[in-house]
Amino acid sequence: MNPRVVTFHYKLTDKEGNEIDSSQGSHPLSYLEGTGQIISGLEDEIKGLTTGDKKVISVSADKAYGQKNPELVFDVPKSQFPEGEELSVGMMFQTDEPDTVYTITDIKGESVIVDGNHPLAGVDLIFDVQIVNIRIATDEEVSHGHVHGEGGHHHH
Numbered sequence: 001m002n003p004r005v006v007t008f009h010y011k012l013t014d015k016e017g018n019e020i021d022s023s024q025g026s027h028p029l030s031y032l033e034g035t036g037q038i039i040s041g042l043e044d045e046i047k048g049l050t051t052g053d054k055k056v057i058s059v060s061a062d063k064a065y066g067q068k069n070p071e072l073v074f075d076v077p078k079s080q081f082p083e084g085e086e087l088s089v090g091m092m093f094q095t096d097e098p099d100t101v102y103t104i105t106d107i108k109g110e111s112v113i114v115d116g117n118h119p120l121a122g123v124d125l126i127f128d129v130q131i132v133n134i135r136i137a138t139d140e141e142v143s144h145g146h147v148h149g150e151g152g153h154h155h156h
């Protein structure tokens with residue numbers, strides 16, 4: 001049997017209750033089971049739910065975006081940034097390395113601290129989820145490895 005397509009609303013907070021992300025007021029999220037579209041710690045817990053269910057799911061940093069890697073934090077002299085670039089804390093940029101986004105976390109005089117960790121690395125996540133719909137994926141979705149139609153992030 002084909003895997004399932006699960007559509008759900010969620011509110012994501014950290015342990016202190018600060019909202020990080022939410023699908024409320026927007027479209028619910030859909031994913032194809034077993035393709036790694038959502039973090040495994042969340043998918044494992046959603047597996048046992050059915051349409052209409054609500055659940056608060058805690059996912060430790062280890063099972064979400066991992067712990068912070070101190071080796072991805074660098075102290076870069078301001079002179080290495082393009083001239084005239086307005087630098088500020090929270091600014092994000094990419095380098096030649098694929099898949100790594102750096103965030104400026106501090107600026108001290110001529111030294112700029114940049115962090116290549118995922119913004120949610122080291123954060124224990126709390127998902128408040130509500131299952132909107134569960135259906136069996138079509139053969140086409142399985143062969144493409146993603147969801148089509150309503151809630152799909154991919155149109156063609």
Ligand SMILES: [Zn+2]
Pocket residue numbers: 144146148154156
């Ligand atoms: Zn497709």
